[in-house]
Amino acid sequence: MDLLAALETFAEQCNQNQRLRQMNRDWNRLVELWATDTDQRYWLKSEAGWITAGPGDAVDAELKISARNDVLHDIFSGIITPTEPYNAGDLLVKGRQDDMMRLDIITLLIWGE
């Protein structure tokens, strides 16, 4: 399961969505994603409404998300919502609640209903 490819597709979908670009226009954040089982790290960056993604450490990330590789892959591919693994304790988040909520909302607006 290629998590990086999923993250890049996720970023592309956000960028193609005019409403999400407007929502994120003032949301400038660096997000670290740690796949705990493979010990691989990735990042997502939101700046002036545009999202980018890449491999590697995210120094000074405002939001840190960790879960197994398959859980992260499934969240950022729209296969599952973040709520389910979060409520089950399979998705750990360090950072502001608002930021996690926003990521939740972004995924729902891309894949919801």
Place this chain on the structure above:
Amino acid sequence: MKRVVSVSLGTDQRDHRVTLSLLGQTVMVERRGVNGNLERAESLIQILDGSVDAIGLGGIDRYLVMAGKRYEIADARRLALAAQRTPVVDGSGLKDTWERWIVEDLTQSHVINPSMPVLMVSAMDRFGMAEAFYERGYQVVAGDLIFASRINYPILTREELIELGRKLLPEMVKLPFWQLYPTGAEQLEAVPENHYEEYFDAADIIAGDFHFIKRYMPLRLDNKIILTNTTTDADRAMLRSRGARDVVTTTPVIEGRSFGTNVVEALLVALSGLTQEHDGWTELVAKARRELFKLTAS
């Protein structure tokens, strides 16, 4: 004497007790806040179960009803199921009718009119009120994403509100309630960095949940009409001191407190034995509304 208790996730600083006559019966109504503690609310409901006539769920909705669809908040369901014998209601049986009627009444009596822009700080939790504004041609900004999630995105049409509700609510209702809405001491705090004053400034009518209004309102509310739910004397004095022209509560003010819709619904269930699923519920709601607002006036 019948007894109704509202178990509220809000602060216990707003607790009160009042005895009143309604529909020909005397009833004692009590509010008990648990300061955001869900476990405490659950055990209190278990203790009250079977010993009171109806229980209201305050500071939390069980159901969000939008455009014919009903979404159930998981934490509220858990609370409601803590009672096996006494009916537990959240006010949704009233909101859809009562809050629509308020907009109609205020429009018909020329207190408000469709040329006045409306900020509904949250519309997904009181879609009946939002629809009443839309149907009468009011220009409504729904601030659900702004005030519940701090995403600076005003919802400008009924269609987009419904679309967003359909996409977001099925998952949002599964989240722990404290992530969705201020509970306990958080209800008393204003947000330190408030970037959303522009939405208040642009509106003539500020409508919706009072805790969102209180957390985000600017220092001045000159000439604005506030249409909201549960407030105290102190809340209304504070709104007036900031320049609000009028403060209208959707539920009646009795002994200095406006009752939550959950309290009124619990009252009706306790006194009539009917629930919103029964025939005659809407008529009962209308009758109780007339009586309760008479009490307010007297």
